[in-house]
Amino acid sequence: MKISPQALAELFKEMDLFETIPYPVLEKLATHSNIRKKKPGEIVFQKDEVGNALYVILEGAVRIHDHDYVVAQQAAGSFFGELALLDEGPRSMSVSATTDTTLAVIGRADFYSVLEVFPGVMQTVVGMLARRLRQQTERLVEQLRRREEELTRLVEVRTAEVVQQKEEAERQRAQAEREKQEAEFQRNRAEQSERFKQQFLANMSHELRTPMNAVMGMTNILLQKQPREDQLVYLDSVMRSSKNLLTILNEILDISKIEAGKMELEHTDLSVEKILEQVVATLRYRADEKNIAIEVECDPALPPVLVGDPVRLQQILLNLVGNAIKFTEKGGVKLAVQVTEQRAEACTLRFAVRDTGIGMTPEQAAIVFESFRQASGDTTRKYGGTGLGLSISKHLVELFGGTISVNSEVGRGSEFSFSIELPLSEHTVVAEQEGVSAAMLEALRGIRILVVEDNHYNRIVASETLDLKIPEVKIEMVENGAEAVEICKTERFDLILMDVHMPVMDGLEATRRIRESNSAIPILALTASVIKTEIQKCYDCGMSGWIPKPFIDSELFGAIYAVLHEGKAPMPELPEPATDAPLSGETEAVDLRFIEELTGGNEARIRKYIDLYLESVNTNLPGIETALSNGDYERVHRLVHTIKPQFRMMGLEKTGELAAVIEAAIAEQQPAEHIQQMVAHLLKNMRRSVDDMGPAA
Amino acid sequence: MNTGKKSVFLVDDDNMFLTMLTDHLEALERYNVSTFTTGEACMEQLGKKPDVIVLDYYLDSAVPGALNGMEILQRIKSVDPELKVVMLSSQEHYGIALQTIAKGALYYVIKDNQAFGEIEHLLSEIV
Missing domain, CATH: 3.30.565.10 (Histidine kinase-like ATPase, C-terminal domain)
Incomplete structure (x- = not known):
């Protein structure tokens, strides 16, 4: 395109920038302008280049940009690069043609030389520049605002996601916690029911052994009374079934003892x-x-x-x-x-x-x-x-x-x-266990035996068995310990067979009373219990030995023979003395870990519980002392029972255990002296705990 | 007053345990807890229809001659056979546990240090 200065001046005249300038001056400016052609994408000038010219778009279009970022598009009739008119500095943006474009280029020196007589044009230029800057600024601000909104939105989305994730994590944690608690609860219940089961099995088998004793003993007696042949068949069958049943009972008792960790081996x-x-x-x-x-x-x-x-x-x-x-x-x-x-x-x-x-x-x-x-x-x-x-x-x-x-x-x-x-043993032969020989039974001829047994059938079994085997034996029978003590005051016996558990007065107490006036008479315990501590109690009260129930003939006669003719206890291996674990050692220190955990470390609550404990000790300690000195063991039992859980809460595990042992000892009517000793230790522990925690606030 | 909370009666003559259990349950903010140191006092308030009663086995240490938990359990059951009762005791005998269950108690909780958690769990399941 070839443009004459006149045509160019006409074009200039149309533009805002030049509208106040007279045509001849514009024509002169046009003659000083150079025409440039640019192809699509071709650069007009680059950002940071030093600029000293104003460009007028005659044809085509350009974009003003910074690398890829496009600030504006301009079409024919508009101009750019106007800042160079004010200041010969670096270009702030790059400009390139977007299509085939023709530009008129007006140098700064030409611009001023032509227009210096029209100072108004400068005002226009500055005004336009200001406007354009404001527009650009507004656009930038708008873009910034939009970006910020976008960012805010992104942040909100992200935050929501994070919150959601956190909630999910919390939910899962709570779920896990619930499951853990559930598992813990089930475990506790299982343990508790296991404890019940053990105790139930032990009690049941113990309870069943006593009637079994009667069944087997009576069958034995009948077998020895020349039964008819058909009766013999039935009695044999009763005997075999009883033995099987006894085996089963013993197995149940064994397994519950093993599982409770109470089985011990002899050496x-x-x-x-x-x-x-x-x-x-x-x-x-x-x-x-x-x-x-x-x-x-x-x-x-x-x-x-x-x-x-x-x-x-x-x-x-x-x-x-x-x-x-x-x-x-x-x-x-x-x-x-x-x-x-x-x-x-x-x-x-x-x-x-x-x-x-x-x-x-x-x-x-x-x-x-x-x-x-x-x-x-x-x-x-x-x-x-x-x-x-x-x-x-x-x-x-x-x-x-x-x-x-x-x-x-x-x-x-x-x-x-x-x-x-x-x-290996130090001995070269095992000491012979003697069986029941006729000679042994003969040696027992004519002895006088007192049988103390509350169970009617067991009484018959014992007396019939003795009567059958020992020639001319004289048997006296009484039903409880009190009657035994009474009859011993007037009659003389060679031997007493004493049941341990009886109403009115048990075998242990009866033995102690009989021993007060007769230290020599052999007393053998008849006991269904084979637990060491039970056996130890028999020895402690002065018994000479024991025979397990249900007894078999060889054990019964062997024991009687041994105690009368060899002057020794029939079961020589004395169980080691029972040690009361809670009694051993010093007093126990308070341990507040449990209540700290329970209260989540809440000081006020911890203090409150300590005060309640101290208050409880303040009432119960003198209460127990008084009851003990009055010999009111039932009251001691009640008070100890009530305070027992409190010891455990204060971390006084051993004291709690001791309280349980005392309860059991009182229930079993153990010797008063033994109970007093344990209660004294309990009171000592209680006083120590008061010292540990200081006076009530 | 209906707060949406379940009503729990606790009956125990051991003040320390009673207080600790009350604190523990109240901290859960799910229960209105009423406490009694004798079964007789609890019986007087049965008209308030508690959702569950936690009842100690022995109740006569503070007030000699007070009825024991077994007797109270039977009286509660004769008034309202549907009322849920959890027995509480430091008696570790199977026989006693069995008796209370036979007389209509729902559970039997041994009063040891696990009792708090166990009762919390039981209550969340049964009321």
């Missing part, structure tokens, strides 16, 4: 060879009944006397061999013992019981030692038993310090084995 001389012989002798008839072989293999290197618990070792082996016979239909059962390690002071023995029975799958073998579990659900129906035998055996082996294991294959048989270490 006496034993002969492993004899135990194996006895096990086989006991079970041979059952193997014979099933027509299977039973054999024993005893390592010749086996020392003749070792130290351990013969009764429990025999129990384990009886159980394993009994099981093996039970589950074997053909072939046989082999009981073997091997010395696997021999040292100067002890030796390790491996016992193995192999059978050719039905065997077990690995899954069955894995659970066979669990309580109440048998290899399969119908085992109980088919083979009988409580399912406790193997579990008891496992625990007993563990008490011996060994482990039991099983190797089994379905259809081929099983091998149960365990290794235990037993110390």
